[in-house]
Amino acid sequence: MSRAYNFCAGPATLPESVLRQARDEMLDWRGTGMSVMEMSHRSDEFVQIAETAEKDLRELAGVSDDYAVLFMQGGASSQFSTIPLNLLGENGSADYVNTGIWSKKAIAEASRYGKVNVVASSEDSGFTTVPDQSSWQTTADAAYLHYTPNETIGGLEFDFVPDSAGTPLVADMSSSMLSRPVDVSRFGVIYAGAQKNIGPSGLVVVIIRKDLLGKARRETPTMMNYQVIADNGSMYNTPATYSWYLAGLVFKWLKEQGGVKAMGEVNLRKARKLYDFIDTNEFYANPIDPRFRSWMNVPFTLADDALNGEFLKGANARGLLNLAGHRSVGGMRASIYNAMPESGVDALIDYMTEFAKERG
Numbered sequence: 408m409s410r411a412y413n414f415c416a417g418p419a420t421l422p423e424s425v426l427r428q429a430r431d432e433m434l435d436w437r438g439t440g441m442s443v444m445e446m447s448h449r450s451d452e453f454v455q456i457a458e459t460a461e462k463d464l465r466e467l468a469g470v471s472d473d474y475a476v477l478f479m480q481g482g483a484s485s486q487f488s489t490i491p492l493n494l495l496g497e498n499g500s501a502d503y504v505n506t507g508i509w510s511k512k513a514i515a516e517a518s519r520y521g522k523v524n525v526v527a528s529s530e531d532s533g534f535t536t537v538p539d540q541s542s543w544q545t546t547a548d549a550a551y552l553h554y555t556p557n558e559t560i561g562g563l564e565f566d567f568v569p570d571s572a573g574t575p576l577v578a579d580m581s582s583s584m585l586s587r588p589v590d591v592s593r594f595g596v597i598y599a600g601a602q603k604n605i606g607p608s609g610l611v612v613v614i615i616r617k618d619l620l621g622k623a624r625r626e627t628p629t630m631m632n633y634q635v636i637a638d639n640g641s642m643y644n645t646p647a648t649y650s651w652y653l654a655g656l657v658f659k660w661l662k663e664q665g666g667v668k669a670m671g672e673v674n675l676r677k678a679r680k681l682y683d684f685i686d687t688n689e690f691y692a693n694p695i696d697p698r699f700r701s702w703m704n705v706p707f708t709l710a711d712d713a714l715n716g717e718f719l720k721g722a723n724a725r726g727l728l729n730l731a732g733h734r735s736v737g738g739m740r741a742s743i744y745n746a747m748p749e750s751g752v753d754a755l756i757d758y759m760t761e762f763a764k765e766r767g
């Protein structure tokens with residue numbers, strides 16, 4: 408068996424030791440004679456798995472008892488409507504910052520439920536920068552302020568947490584969760600689709616300040632009502648048990664790596680290495696304002712687009728997979744989440760060096 412370096416933006420590479428453990432426990436979880444997949448979600452065994460995962464996540468991310476942690480389904484996209492349904496109230500409005508394709512999707516969905524004020528946008532720059540917070544036109548009565556700390560497609564990442572002046576701050580941390588330390592107490596809601604730094608797709612982790620529970624609009628589907636999900640320990644219906652278990656294994660792995668701070672240091676080193684290489688090799692380019700370059704998703708172009716196919720073919724042949732940029736933007740993108748080892752970045756740089764030498 409050989410493992411490739413998988414640079415996919417999501418579903419993304421998982422730690423090999425996690426996959427091995429899942430394999431070893433597949434048929435018989437710790438002497439129960441059952442796979443986790445086959446267990447009742449109400450069983451003592453699964454409740455223990457679920458509670459341990461939540462405890463480890465709380466410890467890793469520094470989540471206090473003022474917050475509920477929910478393990479929901481439907482991916483991050485379902486949260487684009489769950490958030491307004493729960494937080495907007497009957498006639499409320501919300502502020503949104505538009506820094507890329509995922510922000511736009513969140514804005515479009517929220518607009519179905521109430522007034523959305525786009526308080527800042529970097530669309531004019533082609534989403535290559537984050538608008539300075541001094542220019543944001545926030546509204547005093549907004550129910551919340553939503554932003555996307557890391558735009559997975561554009562490779563644009565905030566290097567600061569916005570000051571929301573008392574308005575609950577809501578963040579789509581799908582592609583940056585657990586990649587570096589974040590002060591959770593600054594946020595009203597954090598949500599993250601699992602398939603980058605947490606586990607399998609479909610699962611979405613929501614961290615919500617408890618005073619924001621219980622405000623859902625009447626028509627909110629029960630399965631989208633944060634209060635209901637919190638009251639039922641994320642088991643109002645049958646949760647995504649196996650994904651929850653795998654997320655728990657990833658949290659344990661992250662603790663073994665030294666936690667989020669240690670991981671952040673490795674992530675910064677990996678990202679710097681790759682951007683430094685791109686900046687010094689004239690065959691490659693990255694368009695993002697250096698201050699806001701993503702640590703997780705590194706888009707780059709070749710000097711000649713006509714060589715894209717050849718570049719990807721050569722990369723695949725070396726076991727460097729899924730480097731094509733998002734279909735909406737083209738070019739290349741290397742996603743280097745927590746589970747991508749530094750040796751993967753080194754292998755990519757070696758290949759890029761060679762390719763530029765031969766074809767540049």
Ligand SMILES: Cc1ncc(COP(=O)(O)O)c(C=O)c1O
Nearest residue numbers: 417482483484509559581582600
């Ligand atoms: C920042 C961000 N938000 C939302 C999503 C949508 O997630 P899902 O496919 O889980 O709905 C993604 C997916 O890649 C993402 O990167």
